Structure formats: structure tokens, C-alpha cells
Amino acid sequence: MAGESEKSGAVRKLPRIVRTVAELQGLADEERAARKRIALVPTMGALHAGHMALVRAARARADRVWVSIFVNPTQFGPNEDFSRYPRPFEQDVALCGEEGVDLVFAPSVEEMYPTGAQTTVEVGELAKPLCGASRPGHFRGVATVVTKLLVAAKPHVAVFGEKDFQQLALIRRLVRDLLLDVEIVGVETARGRDGLALSSRNTLLVPEVRQDALSLVRALDAAEAAVAGGEDSADELLRIVRGVFLQAKSAELDYAELRDPRTLEAAPQRLCAPTLLAVAARFPATGGGPDARVRLIDNRVLHPKPGPEERP
Template identity: 50%
Template sequence: MLTCRTIKSLTQCLKGYRAAGLRVGFVPTMGFLHEGHRALIQESVAHCDITVVSIFVNPAQFGPTEDLDRYPRALERDHELCRTAGVSLIFVPDASEIYPPGFQIYVEPGPVAEPLCGAFRPGHFRGVATVVTKLFHIVQPDVAFFGQKDFQQCAVIRQLVRDLNLGVEIVTVPTVREPDGLALSSRNSYLSSADRERARCLSQGLFAAQAAFQEGERDSQRLVETARAQITEVDQLQYLELRDAGTLAAITGLVERPAALCVAAYVGTTRLIDNVLLTPPPTALADHELELVSHVINRQATAGAEEP
């Protein structure tokens, strides 16, 4: 496994792989890797000839009052996880390598970034879209892997790739969870033991709504209220919303197309996000809707302990 800290050295390392016509998989991360990241890496290793992982805490996606300085970092441990998972190359740039002096150009992600987290973290997805665009140009992967837990981020990146003709296949990998259902996140390390216990109510609420949907409930308001009735231990509920799985448009009335039930809440001082997919039976879906969710559904079927 090779480690590159500059764009120049990374480009040199990748030149031979590209000359050989190898399929390059890419997993962008902010480090402090956990089993959720391992799942992304394993998908890449299984479907690509080489796997590149970037470890970069992107300052452009943090607001002025957010946790950039205290975001958890454990580079030595990250290297070991990457090595044992089969990563070929790690890219670990400094901020000045990605945003050199005089940097001015940012990518505006548009309406898909406005609801949900975008309403509470202004500028966040601008930073995400900018760094992902730069990383895609630097690495030039064939496929990039992202986690379903960051559902809106995945939607932003799919739109980015379509609109800017970036030519990268985007694969969404189902959320990896603790045995009690809590979605894995680097920010879980902030939780006290008491807050960690309370945080379970997020997935419990989402799973309750998902179970009601699977049993035939289609009324969007009742599904949201089913989840809300379980999410009682948080300190601040920012949003709990049903959104179209493709466009992120708000869903009212009946859920008749693939939807994501998304939540963001503070437990103590830690902001957590989560979601579940609500997917009508395949016979009820149009071809484009089947294409949208098929890769996630297929991976859920083989994901073992992933969300139901």
C-alpha cells in the first residue's frame, strides 16, 4: 500500500495503473475510519482492480461555529484499516495542497443542496461539491463509493456528476450500524455513554416507520409521526422529513415512489443524521425509479448486518 501526500506524487503513482487499463475505485473520506468506511472500501476492492482512499478533513464544508478543529483524527489507525481492507493507495494531502494560496473557484450545488442539512448548514454542500470535484479530477476514478447515511450528500454528488459530465460511476453503499441500530459515524466518538444510549432512538424511530411502510402504510404524515413517536430522547430535532429518493423533493400525501425518511438531531452537543429508504414493491415502480434504487437494494440484500 502506497501513501501520497501531494497531487504530483499521486498522479505519478496512478499513471502506471491507468496505462495498464486497470479499473480504479475511489473512497473519499475525512478519516477517523470505522466499519462503515471499511464497507465502502470492501465494495471497491470487490469491484475494482485498485482502490484509492483519500483522507482529508475538508475545511470548506465546515461552518464558522462547527467542529473543524476538534473533528476526530487517527491517521495511524486509518492506515492500518486501509491496509487490512486491501487499499492500494492512500492520498493524505494538507489543506494547502487542495486549497493553495489564491484559491477562488467553488462549485455551487443548486437546489438539491437546499433542504434538509442544507437548511441548517449553509455553505456545507458548496464545500462538499468543491472538494469532490477536485478529488475526482485529481484521482480520475472509474467508480466512487459513498455511504447511504449521508443521503443528501449522495444526491448532491450524483447531480454534480450528471451536470458537469464528470464520467464517474457513483455507488451508494447501505448504512453500517452498531448491533443496537445506531448508524456508524466518526462523530459518535463525541457521545458520552448516556448520550450514546439516548441516540438509539433515532434508528428506532426510522425502523418503526419502515416497518409500518412494509406492512402497507403509505400515508406520509402517519409514517413521519410513527417515527417521531419513537424519537423522544434527543435534545433538538432539526428535521424529520420524507423526501423523494431521487430529487429530494418533499413528499406529501401517499408514498408511491422511492422515498427516504431522513432525520437530523442533536444528542447532547453532537449532531447526528440518519435515514431509511421506503421503496414500494418493484411492480409498482417505473423503470427509472427501479434504476435509482436497484444498486442500494442489491447491496442491502448482501450486507448482512446492514439496515433492514
């Protein structure tokens, strides 16, 4: 084991740190031979309470909980925040120790993408709308690295947050299409006291614009309230959402869209079934100069009242 940490007087062992795929695969084989269930929580580090909720969900489903920490370069665009993405590794390991994580897989870029690597994974239509449209190539990077992590760790279950709704849908599709023997579990979005969805990127926000960042959850709340009041017009709901963002002076709305939560196809003009409202916006960020922005996302599934023809 890597060492020990103290929390509230109790001594906890830090998780084992693994750096190579070969070592991880060997350990996975040993655990499987011993009939132990492995749960993997893939992350890019900068861990927070939301990640720990994923860890607890993993612990409820497995004997061994493994966390991967890898800032994946292939899912960042050329003008995105790869270089500024927070990397507090020692703090992350300590946090994992406090939650009883058994192992942290922290490979190098060279380990995950050996020289000459040419194979990538793409997941068709699910990768095209929403973040796929505004971040070309992003989901190719996500699908490729998740496939590599599943092959390396050989988990029985892998746990992801529902904040990244499109990513979760894409990974479920990937696992089905590639016949991978792993259960994919989604966990409800964790939020701060003010309602902002927890994200490692929140640390990049300029402190004085956090109130503007709350436009994400305010927009979702406003749309949900309208639906609860009987509104079923897609255009009207999106008008309400955009109105919220107009009140947040520092916000740059990337997208606000209504989609089928299963297929991610565009929702009909009149909503008559559960519908995903997904939003993304950019806000002023620390570091990177005066024009630096951090991109945050959020979502909610709306439940419109059935029309007369749908009522029993």
C-alpha cells in the same frame, strides 16, 4: 511502501502515503496507462467498519483501491465540530493496510485549497433541503472537495455510503452535470449491533446518551412498521417519528422529512411510491464544553402499499 503491519500472524504491507496532487495524478496516469482500474474511497478519516465496507466494494470493482483522508474545512459551519473531528491518522493507515488498500491520499489543507483559490462547485436544488437547509454552505464544500478529489485521483469508480443519502444524490448529479468520466457507487449503510449507523462522529457521543442516539434508528423502524401496516399519511408518519424523539430526553431533532428519493422534492401528503425518510438530530458530545453537541443523521427508503388506483 510505508511499511508493514501484522494481523493474525500475516504480514501486510501498509498503503503508500501520498501528500501532493501532482504525485497522485502522476500515479493515476501510470495506472491508467497499465490498464489498471482505480477505485477511490473519499473519507475524512477516523475510519471504522463502515468505511471498510466501502473499501471492499471498491476492491470488487477495481484493480487498485485508493482511500483519501482529508478533513475538509469548507464543509463545516462556524459553530460545527471541525476542530474536534477525530484524526487518528496512524490508526487509519493501519486499518487500510489490513484491508489491502494500495494508497492513501492525505493532503494538507494548503494542498487542496492553495492561497488565492476562488473556484467553488454548487449543485443547485439538490443541495437546498435537509442538511442543506440546516447547514448553509455545507454542500458547496462537499461538492468542491469531491470534484477536486476526482480530478486529482482520476478514478474509474468512486464509492460512497448511503448513510449520507443527500450527499450521494448530489455527487451523482455533479458527475452527470460536469461530464466526469467516473462511476459513482453507493453502498448500504453499515450499522453497529444496536442498529446505530456507523459514523466517525459516534466517537464524540457522551457514552451515557448512546441510547438516546438510537432514537434515530428507532424512528425509522417505527415509520417502516407503520407503512407496513398500511399507513400512507405523511403527517401521521412524521408524528410517529417526532414521538420517538420526544422520548429521547437529550436529543435535539434537527429535521425529520419525507422526500422523493430521486429528486429530494417534498413527498405528497399520501405516499404512493418509494419515499425517503431522512432524520437528523443533535446529542451531547465530549469536549467543547457543556453545550457541545454532535449531529448524527440516518435515513431509510419507505415502500408504501399501493392504493387501489395503483394496483394492477
